[in-house]
Amino acid sequence: xxxxxxGRSLLSLMDLSAEEIRYLLDFAIKLKAERKAxxxxxxxxxxxxxxxxxxxxxxxxxxxxxxxxxxxxVVTFLSNADSQFGKKESLEDSxxxxxxxxxxxxxxxxxxxxxxxxxxYSGVPVYNGLTDVDHPTQILADxxxxxxxxxxxxxxxxxxxxxxxxxxxxxxxxxGCAKMGMxxxxxxxxxLAPDPEIFGRAQEAAKESGATLTFTTDTAxxxxxxxxxxxxxxxxGEEKEIPKRxxxxxxxxxxxxxxxxxxxxxxxxxxxxxxxxxxxxxxxEEQRALGYDIREVTDEVxxxxxxVVIDEAENRMHTIKALMVATIGDLxx
Ligand code: CP
Ligand code: NVA
Numbered sequence: 001x002x003x004x005x006x007g008r009s010l011l012s013l014m015d016l017s018a019e020e021i022r023y024l025l026d027f028a029i030k031l032k033a034e035r036k037a038x039x040x041x042x043x044x045x046x047x048x049x050x051x052x053x054x055x056x057x058x059x060x061x062x063x064x065x066x067x068x069x070x071x072x073x074v075v076t077f078l079s080n081a082d083s084q085f086g087k088k089e090s091l092e093d094s095x096x097x098x099x100x101x102x103x104x105x106x107x108x109x110x111x112x113x114x115x116x117x118x119x120x121y122s123g124v125p126v127y128n129g130l131t132d133v134d135h136p137t138q139i140l141a142d143x144x145x146x147x148x149x150x151x152x153x154x155x156x157x158x159x160x161x162x163x164x165x166x167x168x169x170x171x172x173x174x175x176g177c178a179k180m181g182m183x184x185x186x187x188x189x190x191x192l193a194p195d196p197e198i199f200g201r202a203q204e205a206a207k208e209s210g211a212t213l214t215f216t217t218d219t220a221x222x223x224x225x226x227x228x229x230x231x232x233x234x235x236x237g238e239e240k241e242i243p244k245r246x247x248x249x250x251x252x253x254x255x256x257x258x259x260x261x262x263x264x265x266x267x268x269x270x271x272x273x274x275x276x277x278x279x280x281x282x283x284x285e286e287q288r289a290l291g292y293d294i295r296e297v298t299d300e301v302x303x304x305x306x307x308v309v310i311d312e313a314e315n316r317m318h319t320i321k322a323l324m325v326a327t328i329g330d331l332x333x
Contacts, residue, residue: 044073
């Protein structure tokens with residue numbers, strides 16, 4: 001079956017079929033190999049991409065900028081502070097103007113509806129660079145990284161996500177696993193259990209692929225996991241929740257003892273980043289003075305032999321580049 005993603009948006013992995021996700025992964029693997037071999041192409045020559053960020057970013061922004069530049073494309077970066085977007089005019093008006101100027105739009109912010117409305121009104125492909133409830137480009141990089149490090153097909157891989165199981169990463173993982181027929185365990189406190197409606201939607205998709213998605217409060221259930229994944233305990237915009245989260249999530253911190261519960265000597269540790277594993281050095285005076293230990297993973301695990309987090313971060317760029325080229329690029333060679 002030939003896959004054609006030209007003109008398509010990526011608002012959620014739920015919008016793509018397993019075959020389309022497979023195509024993007026294979027394309028990213030090819031682009032990474034090309035890059036390592038020093039092969040230069042200009043598949044985005046003459047293409048202009050808007051990068052609209054209402055929340056901060058390191059990896060996502062840099063991946064779009066570098067990925068576009070490597071293929072001859074041009075980007076405009078607009079942060080919250082730089083434009084009228086969301087302030088002086090309606091989203092509809094902004095989106096229509098962006099659609100006349102740009103070939104595609106990346107959006108990072110709060111509401112999933114904003115990214116959907118940008119796609120609806122702009123008429124050009126829109127890429128979800130993270131909302132409160134999804135982070136699909138991260139999962140593309142994560143799936144690629146799992147394939148590089150686990151010697152089994154994705155539909156035999158078991159992923160255990162520890163921590164806040166109702167955040168954007170947990171939901172994006174549910175969708176990704178549901179599409180690719182994987183085993184997914186969301187492991188966290190019942191107070192932070194997945195939203196039943198979102199979980200139900202992912203479960204429906206799982207029925208088609210043979211994936212299994214479960215929620216548990218018991219860390220013993222991560223036995224057999226190939227991947228242990230975590231994320232920060234309070235996502236962007238939730239900082240005031242930190243005192244409560246530290247209490248709820250301390251038992252789900254990823255430590256060497258926790259990795260041992262997988263009983264899998266080849267387990268890999270993954271994290272979307274940024275991470276507070278070294279928060280004593282990264283936090284400001286004021287936050288340290290609050291005295292909360294917000295480390296979702298220890299330094300030993302983060303920098304240890306099971307960790308693949310830097311490969312994972314690199315793969316953001318290759319997968320995002322594949323997405324841009326597949327949807328707006330020149331695929332003639
Ligand atoms: N993982 C990720 O999205 O990183 P940034 O917030 O730095 O973009
Ligand atoms: N859950 C995190 C992911 C960061 C990539 C956040 O939204 O802040």
